Amino acid sequence: MNIVVLVKQVPDTATERKLTSDDKTLDRAASDGVINELDEYAIEEGLLLKEKHGGEVTILTMGPEQATDSIRKALSMGADKAVHVSDEALHGSDALQSAYALSRALGRIEFDLVVLGSESTDARTGVMGAALAEYLGVPQLTLADKVDVDGQAIKVQRLTDYGYDVVEAELPAVVSVVEKINEPRYPSFKLIMQAKKKPVEKLTIADAEIDAARVGLANATTETVDVAPAPPRAAGTIVKDEGEGGVKIAEFLAEKKFV
C-alpha cells in the first residue's frame, strides 16, 4: 500500500510567534520550525499501516527551504522518501490554494491513501483534508481516531462530540487524524543516519504543474483584512478552599453561565 503523509512545518508553539507587519503573514524566520504536532500522529499512522500491509510511506510537504528540517525528522521516524514543493510563488497561498497545489503534487505520486493531521497549529483552518479530497476526487474520512484497511476497503472511527461514527470508503482516500489515534514514535539513531540517504524530490511549481495564477498572496481567494497579536491572558481567579471551596466554584461557574 502506498501511503502519502502530509507534513506541514509550523512555528514551534513553545516559542513566541510574530506576524510580519508588511503582508500580514506569519514571520516564519522569527521562530523555530517544527512538524505540525498532529502530523506526527499522521506519520505514525502511516508507518503502522505500512508495517501491517507493506508498501511505502512518502512525505509530502509544501513550504519554504527550512521545511527540510521537518522532512528529515519525518524520514528519521521511518518514512521512505519525501517530496518537497517549494517555490517563492507559493508564499501567502491560503488554504484552498494550498490544497490545490498539494493536489497537483499528489497527481505525480501513486498513492492508495493520503494521511494528514486534522488541523495545523498555525493557520488552523482544518479544511485541508476536505479540500484536498475534493480536488483529488476521492472520499474524505476526517477526524479519525482508528483506521483499518482491508484490501481496497478502508474503515475509520470518526471522533464526534457525542461519541464516534464508523465510516467506510474505497481506496484511494484521504484520512485526517486526531491525537487519540496513536502515540508517535521517536526517531532512532539508526533511522536518523539512514534518513540522510533517503530520496527527497524537490519540486518547483513548474515541476508540479501548478498554475502560478492560482497560488500566492496576490491570487488568494481569501484576504486577511487585519491581524492583531492575541491579548495577554488575564490573571485567573483563585478560589481558596476554606471549607466552602466547592460552593464558591459552583457559584463562579453559574455566574459565568457554564452550568
Add this chain to the structure above:
Amino acid sequence: MQHGLSAEHEELRRTVAEFARDHVAPVIGDYYEREAFPYDLVARMGRMGLFGLPFPEEHGGMGGDYFALCLALEELARVDSSVAITLEAGVSLGAMPIHRFGSDEQRETWLPRLCSGEALGAFGLTEPGGGSDASATRTTARLEGDQWVINGTKSFITNSGTDITALVTVAAVTGKRDDGAPEISMILVPTGTPGFSLGQRYSKVGWNASDTSELVFDDCRVPRTNLVGRQGRGYAQFLRVLDEGRIAIAALAVGLAQGCVDESLRYAAEREAFGARIGSHQAIQFKIADMETRAHTARLAYYDAASRMLAGEPFKRQAAIAKLVASNAAMDNARDATQVFGGYGFTNEYPVGRFYRDAKILEIGEGTSEVQRMLIARDLGMPA
C-alpha cells in the same frame, strides 16, 4: 578545527532532549520519591534505540558511536540523572564488555536483548573491602571440570537487581600470576543462576530512581565458556571499560550541570524579591554566568576525550580530566542552583533539589576524583 555537531548527532541530541522534556520530566519526581525503578521509561528508551547506540546493527545496535551515547546521556541528565545512569551502566558497563571482549556466541546471545533495552546488564567490580583499589578483589572463581565456581560479594552494583536484569559481569580472582599477584578475569553470570543472590538494598542519598544492589555469590556455578575475554586479562579489560566509562560519566555530569543552568535561568526570570526579579541582581547573574562557564568548559573536555577515543588515539588522561572537571562542575552548579532557588531549592518540588542530591556520587562512582588525579599524574610520568 571543526565546530559543532554533525546533523545526525544534532538530531539525536534534539530527539533525546524532547523525550526527556515530554516523558521523563513530568513523572520522574514521583519515581524518585518512591525510590521506584522507572520500568516504563526504560522500555521507551529501549524502543528509541538508546541502549543500542554504540553497537553494530548486526547485534541489534544502532550502528552509532560512543559519542552518540554521550550526547544522549547529557540530554537525559539535564532532566534527570537516575534514568541517565541506568542507560550509562546498561550500555557502557553492562553490554560493552561483551561487545568488546566477548565471544561471538556471547555477543549473539546477549547483545540483541541488551541493545533493545528489554534486558539490562551490570558490571560487578567493587567489593565491600574496596573500590578504588581493584587489585584488592577478593571474589574468587575456580575451575571445577567445565564450570567456574564463584564465591564472594560485590557492592553497589548498578542495574543488578531490577526485574529485567539479565546478567552481571564480575571481576574475580582466577589464580596467581608468575609474580605472585592475583590473576583477575571477567566472568558472565546470568540472573537466576543458583548460588547468585541479591544482598542488601541500599538507602541512597541520590540516584533514587536507579537500582543499586549488593550481590552475593555462594558456590555459584556457570559454564567455563562464560569467561569474557581472556583468562588473566580481566584487569586490563575493565580498565579499558572504565576509561571509556569516564567519558560517559563526564557527559552525564555535564548534563546535570547544564540542567542547573536551565532551571536557574527560568527561576531567576520569574522570582521576585525586594520588588525586582532576582535575575536582575548582579550576584545572581554572575552565579549563573559561572554555572554556564563550568558546564561549557566541562562539555569541551568530554567532547575532546570522546573525539580522541573515536580517532583511536590515547585518551586516558583526557577522559580522567573530563570526569574530574565535569563532576566538579556538577557539584558546584548543583550547589549554586539550589542557592538561586532559595528555600524551594531545598524541597523535592523542584528538580534542583534532585540535582543537588544526585551530584555528589559523580565525584565517587567509576573512579573517585582522587583516582582521576592519580591517573592524570601517572600519565604525566609521575611515580606510582
